[in-house]
Amino acid sequence: MSNNNLLTVHIVTFRDGKKGTVPFSYIKREEKEKPMALDVLMQAQSEKIPDLAFRYGCRARNCGVCTININDKPRVACRARVKDGDKLSALSTLPKLSDLVVRRDGIARQMKGLKIPSAGNDLNIDAPEEYHELTACIECYACLDKCPMHAKNIDNESFGEGFSGYKYGNPFSLLKLERICLDPLTSDKGKEAALQKAIDLDLKTCLDCPGCKCGVGIDLKGKVIKPLLEKAKKRFDL
Numbered sequence: 583m584s585n586n587n588l589l590t591v592h593i594v595t596f597r598d599g600k601k602g603t604v605p606f607s608y609i610k611r612e613e614k615e616k617p618m619a620l621d622v623l624m625q626a627q628s629e630k631i632p633d634l635a636f637r638y639g640c641r642a643r644n645c646g647v648c649t650i651n652i653n654d655k656p657r658v659a660c661r662a663r664v665k666d667g668d669k670l671s672a673l674s675t676l677p678k679l680s681d682l683v684v685r686r687d688g689i690a691r692q693m694k695g696l697k698i699p700s701a702g703n704d705l706n707i708d709a710p711e712e713y714h715e716l717t718a719c720i721e722c723y724a725c726l727d728k729c730p731m732h733a734k735n736i737d738n739e740s741f742g743e744g745f746s747g748y749k750y751g752n753p754f755s756l757l758k759l760e761r762i763c764l765d766p767l768t769s770d771k772g773k774e775a776a777l778q779k780a781i782d783l784d785l786k787t788c789l790d791c792p793g794c795k796c797g798v799g800i801d802l803k804g805k806v807i808k809p810l811l812e813k814a815k816k817r818f819d820l
Contacts, residue, residue: 594671635681646722656724675726691747698772724797725753751783
């Protein structure tokens with residue numbers, strides 16, 4: 583087979599707490615094909631590493647479940663193209679379970695216990711444009727990369743019985759809270775509760791942060807961080 587029909591990548595595995603690297607030559611369906619990372623992983627599982635562990639869901643960049651690191655940067659695997667020599671590995675910002683599978687529930691659990699009183703369900707109330715912009719989030723967790731707030735969780739991981747989520751926040755959890763604040767059906771008390779939750783997750787860290795990057799292009803700094811900081815400054819003089 584012509585070398586032009588092969589694309590070699592390096593897949594980082596994680597077994598029994600130890601890392602390994604497996605080179606894999608992807609066979610292109612045609613010479614000009616530029617495969618997605620998920621295509622490569624699926625062929626590797628089928629042809630060479632039958633027990634390779636990775637996740638995927640919609641295959642249409644709608645769910646974020648398949649997010650991995652490509653050359654140490656988070657990418658949505660079903661839509662990220664790979665080239666010869668690329669390294670595919672698990673997200674470095676979350677605990678690894680097996681190969682490219684990471685534990686994701688610590689993020690979602692941060693909202694546990696947050697009680698949001700709601701206003702009446704008036705179907706004639708329209709949400710602002712900013713609210714709808716934030717619904718584009720696919721929970722890929724790419725925004726955790728290089729986040730100084732989330733980095734504080736690395737040395738504080740505890741996943742035993744009673745684990746209720748990370749102590750410190752991240753751009754994703756702040757996005758969820760800002761969306762609550764923007765929701766016209768959230769009462770004033772609900773908005774106060776969401777803002778307090780953001781502060782409890784260490785919103786102050788964002789004051790000295792240059793910004794965060796979203797995997798699908800949401801303006802996290804302008805649409806999430808700045809509005810929350812502005813509300814917190816008025817209320818708590820941050």
